[in-house]
Amino acid sequence: MSTPITPLSDSLAVAPNWRRRHGGCQAAGYQSVIINRPDYEGGESQPASADVIKAGEQAGLTVVYQPVVSGAITPEDVKAFRQYLDTLPAPVLAYCRSGTRCTHLYNAAKQETSQS
Template sequence: MDLRRITDDFSVSPQIECEDVADIAAAGFRSILCNRPDDEELGQCAYDDVAKAAADAGLAVRSVPIISGRVTPEDAQAFRAALEEMPKPILAYCRSGTRCTMLWSIASFGALDPDQIVSAAADAGYDVSGLVRQLQQKG
């Protein structure tokens, strides 16, 4: 697993497998947030299978599937709600972790300084500077 810490309460990862869930729980996570639609890629672990493994491990789990490159205002709101409602710390996953990081950046915009958002994402290996500039221009 490639767990990347964004904040103390939020980390991201590429696609996880059911057998990863015990290690995720052992790492101290209390929730798993899936941002990947099922069948996006041949052979990916289905959300329902991850959800069952998470429930068996005592973790909260939620799916907010986002089609890559197509984040709607409703998607962003559903992601914000998940961040607010789910027990922390949360591990979010998608194909590479980028989508989750972008969603976190959108959700955090206005609550955190833009430079903090860019820095936290960069420390985890993601470049959201262009996204943050777009958010700033929309004002």
């Protein structure tokens, strides 16, 4: 079974913990990945962000680690997410445990942009 990806805009999609090889991410058309899931949030079986970043970069992707605690998104988290969306090569795939945290970050960033 493949990882469900939810497009939120032409330049961003979200997913639950991305388990495909990064080559599959690139083949799907994504240029960048934002990791919003903190290291070991799901226990020791979860790959560390450093390993994900290394594999992604070897596959030609831009990968950034922006850990965000579930249920505790801060204004700084939203600002950083928005900056990544403004500067990373698109399209971007953001992932966390379920995809919900990334969706909330995107909606908050979009709202912040519309108020500027």
